[in-house]
Amino acid sequence: MKEVIRTNDLIIISLIKGIFDEAGIQYELLDTHTSIIEGSINAIEKRIIVSDNDFKQSENLIKELINNYKNE
Numbered sequence: 087m088k089e090v091i092r093t094n095d096l097i098i099i100s101l102i103k104g105i106f107d108e109a110g111i112q113y114e115l116l117d118t119h120t121s122i123i124e125g126s127i128n129a130i131e132k133r134i135i136v137s138d139n140d141f142k143q144s145e146n147l148i149k150e151l152i153n154n155y156k157n158e
Contacts, residue, residue: 106136111143113135117132
């Protein structure tokens with residue numbers, strides 16, 4: 087498993103989960119409970135990981151998503 091993104095931006099996380107679901111990429115969202123427990127200082131970011139086989143495709147989807155997100 088490889089990490090594809092680390093963020094506390096809930097909108098980005100939601101969008102990534104949506105595009106991964108649509109593309110059939112299995113993923114895991116890590117550190118959700120830890121980031122909630124640490125409070126509002128955002129020191130611990132949530133991480134999304136995918137299998138080694140899906141890494142390149144998921145990385146490309148995230149790059150495209152972030153480019154579109156920034157351009158809006």
